Amino acid sequence: MGVKFKDIVTPENIKFQDLESKIVALDAANVIYQFLSSIRQVDGTPLMDENKNITSHFSGILYRTSSLIEKGIKPIYIFDGRSDALKKDTQAKRREVKEESQKKWDKALEEGNLEEARKYAVRSSRMSRDIIEGSKKLLEILGVPYIQALGEGEAQASYMVDKGDAWCVGSQDYDCILFGATRMVRNLTITGGKANLELITLKKVLENMEITREQLVDIAILVGTDFNSGVKGVGAKTGLKLIKKHGDIFSVIEKNDYEMDVDPAILRKLFLEHNAVEDYELKWNSPDKEAAVDFLCNQHDFSEQRVLSALDKFAKLDNKQKSLEDWF
DNA sequence: CGAGGCGA
């Protein structure tokens, strides 16, 4: 879910053209979760092969990646590593919601209520180890680089953008800017040629609100993050007001006599001082056509015609790399 | 979600 910053962050609308030849560091968990949630049949059943393995994420990764590359964008996927112990509560709550949703999905199916069924199916989406491993395998076949983060994928992606190795993080979660991503892009989807890309620039966000990054993190701590529950009744707007009035989280807590479930100093450190993998190589190879057909078609029942036409779109990246090599 | 088919 991430921090609820929608009310205080004003995004800039951009076009896919603006991302041409740029490296976009995709938050793999965020992207894959979107696919698992939305690539479903009317009754909520995900796409599956004949052995009942879920394949929605394969469909999503194949078509999303090929479409981005066709647009001249260079995608990389960043996978989550070990999550901080502070995330346990959030994870437990999510697990509970998913189990509850699974029951409601089953019930709606029994009652023949398709709309209701799909709604709860979406909420029941779970990311298993198999789904992560399968996604990595597909990316390897497609020749698309991925990085295994030490901790939060968003932290790693943010580090890479900050360093200049990627132009922006691609994610729906505003957490990226807390982790220091200088740019993030939301709604990286292509529905019927129409896009609603939102560029969020950390510098502009801070300038608009006239605050520092530390203060932005402090607002998040008040609002609540994946690592703490925040203060009840304090949303982004109130949080901003409070931090601007009192300067920092410690003063806000003292002046208002708030109780925090996690020490703000620890939370600050989590967002401001995270460490990252540094020895990565970003290299895009041509997709392995034979392996792609074997994996997607033979093992997971994809249509060969569809897979091949998606793979054709990777030629764009190939040509660019070749022409660059020729140049030197 | 994204591709492909179909009707206007």
Next chain:
DNA sequence: TCGCCTCGG
């Protein structure tokens, strides 16, 4: 050709 709808696995 475009927008809408259904299917994909």
